[in-house]
Amino acid sequence: MGFLLALLLPAVAALAAEAPSADAPVAGTHEAATVVPPSPEVQDAARKAAEEVTAKHPAPAEAAPETPAAAPAAEEAAPTVTVTAPPVEEIKPLPPAPAAADPAAEWAFVSAAAADPDEAVRAAAVDELGLFVRRHPADARAPDALVLQAGLQAKAGDWKPAAAALLTAIYEYAGSPAELGAKSAYLDLVARKASRHDRDALKSLVEPPAGGTAADRLSALWRALAAKAPAALYEPAAAGARDFLARFPGRPDADAVTAALAELHAAAGKPAAALLEWRRLLALYPGSALRPRAQLAIGDLYAGALRDPKRAIAAYQALAEDYPKAAEVQPALQSCARLFEEKLKQYALAVEVDERLVALYPKTPASLQALKDVARLQRDRLDKPADAIKTLQRLSRMHGGQDGVDALLLAAKIARGDLKDYARQGALLEQVAADYPASREAPEALYDAGYAYQYDLKDAAKALAAYQATVAKFPSSRYARKAQSRADKLSGK
Numbered sequence: 001m002g003f004l005l006a007l008l009l010p011a012v013a014a015l016a017a018e019a020p021s022a023d024a025p026v027a028g029t030h031e032a033a034t035v036v037p038p039s040p041e042v043q044d045a046a047r048k049a050a051e052e053v054t055a056k057h058p059a060p061a062e063a064a065p066e067t068p069a070a071a072p073a074a075e076e077a078a079p080t081v082t083v084t085a086p087p088v089e090e091i092k093p094l095p096p097a098p099a100a101a102d103p104a105a106e107w108a109f110v111s112a113a114a115a116d117p118d119e120a121v122r123a124a125a126v127d128e129l130g131l132f133v134r135r136h137p138a139d140a141r142a143p144d145a146l147v148l149q150a151g152l153q154a155k156a157g158d159w160k161p162a163a164a165a166l167l168t169a170i171y172e173y174a175g176s177p178a179e180l181g182a183k184s185a186y187l188d189l190v191a192r193k194a195s196r197h198d199r200d201a202l203k204s205l206v207e208p209p210a211g212g213t214a215a216d217r218l219s220a221l222w223r224a225l226a227a228k229a230p231a232a233l234y235e236p237a238a239a240g241a242r243d244f245l246a247r248f249p250g251r252p253d254a255d256a257v258t259a260a261l262a263e264l265h266a267a268a269g270k271p272a273a274a275l276l277e278w279r280r281l282l283a284l285y286p287g288s289a290l291r292p293r294a295q296l297a298i299g300d301l302y303a304g305a306l307r308d309p310k311r312a313i314a315a316y317q318a319l320a321e322d323y324p325k326a327a328e329v330q331p332a333l334q335s336c337a338r339l340f341e342e343k344l345k346q347y348a349l350a351v352e353v354d355e356r357l358v359a360l361y362p363k364t365p366a367s368l369q370a371l372k373d374v375a376r377l378q379r380d381r382l383d384k385p386a387d388a389i390k391t392l393q394r395l396s397r398m399h400g401g402q403d404g405v406d407a408l409l410l411a412a413k414i415a416r417g418d419l420k421d422y423a424r425q426g427a428l429l430e431q432v433a434a435d436y437p438a439s440r441e442a443p444e445a446l447y448d449a450g451y452a453y454q455y456d457l458k459d460a461a462k463a464l465a466a467y468q469a470t471v472a473k474f475p476s477s478r479y480a481r482k483a484q485s486r487a488d489k490l491s492g493k
Contacts (some may be wrong), residue, residue, distance in 0.1 A: 103136045107145070114148050116428045126152050143173035147182050150189075159193040163202070164236030167225075171208045171217040198232035215248045219257055226260035230267030238264045255281050255288040262297065271305035292326035295319040303335055309343040312336075330366050333357050337373065347381040363398055371395040375410075385418035389428075396435065406437045412445075422456035425449075430466065433473065443477035448472045450483065454490070464490045 110132050113125035121415035129149040133142045146169035153162035166186040170179055183206050190202045205224055208217045209462035222241040225233060241261040245254060278294040280303075285291075302308045316332035323329065335352055340350035354370035354377075361367050371391055379388040392411040396404035412428035415421045429449035433442040450466030453459045467490070470483035 023216070025182075027435075037408065103132075103139050106136070107141050111148065114152060122152055123156060123405070126156075137172075140176075143169045143176045143178035143182065146173075147178050147185065150182075150185065154185075154189060158188055160233045161236040163189055163193075164233050164240055167205060167221055168218070170206065170242065172214045172219045172233055174208050174214075174217060174329055194232060198229045200229040204228065215244075215251065218244050219248075219251070219253050223253075223256055226263040226267075230264050234264055234268040238268075243459045253364075255285040255290050258285070259290050259293065262294075266297075266301070269305075271301045275301050275306070276417050292323040292328040294317060294330050296328040297320070297331060299335065303339060308338045313339055313344075330357070330361055333360075334366065334369075337370070341373075341377065341381075351377050358398075368395065368399050368403060371398070375407075379414060379418065385414050389414055389424070400435075402439070405432060405436045405441055408435070409441065409445065416452070422452045426452045426457070426462070426466070433469070437473060443470060443474035443479040446473065447479040447483050450486065460478070460490050 029358055097396040105484035110125060110128045113121055113128055116122055116125065126149055129152070131147045132145045133149075134138075136142060149366045150162040150169075152163040153159070156439070163186060166182045166189070169176075169182040170186065173179065177371075186206055187203060190199060194202050205221070205228070209220050218240075221243060222237060226241075227235050230237075238261060241257055241264065244257055245261075248254075251257075258281045262274045262281070265271075266279060275298060278298050280295045281288060282291060288294075295315060296319055299312045299319065301437075302312035302315060313336050316336040319326070319332045320329045333356060337350045337353035337357070340346045340353060350401075351374050354374045358367040358374075359372040371394060375391040375395070378384040379472065389411040390412075392407040408428055408431055409489040412425045412432075415424040415428060425447040429445040429452070430441070432445035432452060433449075436442055446466060447470045448471065450463045453466055454463035464487055467483040467487040471480045473486065474480055
């Protein structure tokens with residue numbers, strides 16, 4: 001089969017003809033391709049394969065004799081391997097960083113814009129003046145920029161941001177040459193634009209606290225505004241408080257400014273925003289003394305504007321558990337009891353919370369009101385008039401005075417009207433005269449006790465004793481004469 005060799009040798013020659021030379025460049029690259037010839041082992045294996053084919057299948061006699069140069073030609077035509085180097089990208093230098101703005105040049109620009117004859121340009125300059133102050137808060141022209149900004153805002157009818165800008169100039173740059181003019185412009189603006197309700201409170205803000213840093217004074221500003229007139233300048237004041245917290249992180253009074261921001265939101269009718277700020281205080285300031293106040297405010301928001309009594313009760317109870325000594329616990333429990341009664345109609349739970357108030361705050365107005373509420377619920381909602389009488393007697397012992405008198409008289413009324421227990425009625429009326437002999441109700445109460453014994457119980461002996469006691473204890477009372485007349489009839493005189 002000599003034809004195999006005849007086919008093999010032309011194919012090798014063709015490969016040799018197609019292979020690029022070592023000097024030829026490779027298209028699509030930045031460097032010349034490197035031509036790698038076959039290794040000696042590959043060349044030796046190719047030679048042996050050709051010899052084996054020739055030995056097993058000699059060429060026919062009529063075939064043309066092979067030339068001695070045929071084998072070397074096959075070696076030279078062996079396939080090559082091409083390795084291409086990756087292209088090298090050109091690295092361009094970065095453009096130079098822009099130079100920092102020159103405060104003098106920027107001030108010239110914004111002040112010229114503020115004085116532009118075009119009203120639209122002047123309106124656009126308001127924000128530019130604000131940016132100047134933010135970029136250069138320590139520049140001597142910053143208070144002038146605030147005063148100029150306020151003037152443009154006032155002319156445009158935006159008196160509230162104008163007032164806030166003037167207050168910022170007064171507080172942050174106290175002692176600057178612009179302070180006196182800012183105060184005058186502020187007072188004039190408030191006198192013309194503020195409501196009567198807010199006018200005096202806003203005027204009182206014109207004097208910043210003495211001493212301290214600019215941050216100290218700004219903190220005092222936003223806290224005072226939230227305390228005195230939280231709804232008057234809501235939007236610019238809220239923006240100022242947020243800006244303060246961003247500019248001065250880590251200050252010890254940051255919790256107080258956060259509380260002020262919450263109060264601003266609440267006064268403006270934005271309960272959800274207020275809720276978030278109180279939650280922020282609880283989350284970010286674990287050591288703050290304002291935490292009980294925040295917890296109470298959260299409960300109040302749920303109880304009021306957010307209309308979620310269950311979450312309000314949960315907030316109040318958490319306050320009482322976490323901060324049992326805090327002053328906020330008392331109003332929290334009072335609100336909790338009211339929600340159980342008025343919103344959830346769970347009267348027994350309302351009584352339970354009221355009893356907790358009595359135990360925590362005995363002999364205080366809180367316990368007095370709680371006992372009154374307990375007696376009312378026991379009588380009107382829980383159908384327990386006898387328990388209501390006992391509660392009223394507790395009230396009398398704990399608080400005394402006119403409240404004690406009123407409690408015993410009400411207990412006697414419940415005994416007569418609800419229980420038809422005339423003996424108990426008489427005993428309670430006698431208790432009024434015994435415990436509160438100086439009260440104006442004592443003579444009548446003792447006389448009424450005798451009447452109940454005489455006509456309801458038909459007990460002449462007890463009635464006679466009550467009438468005689470009325471005469472003896474209260475001889476100058478008009479009931480003494482009436483009691484004497486009844487006593488005479490009972491005794492047969």
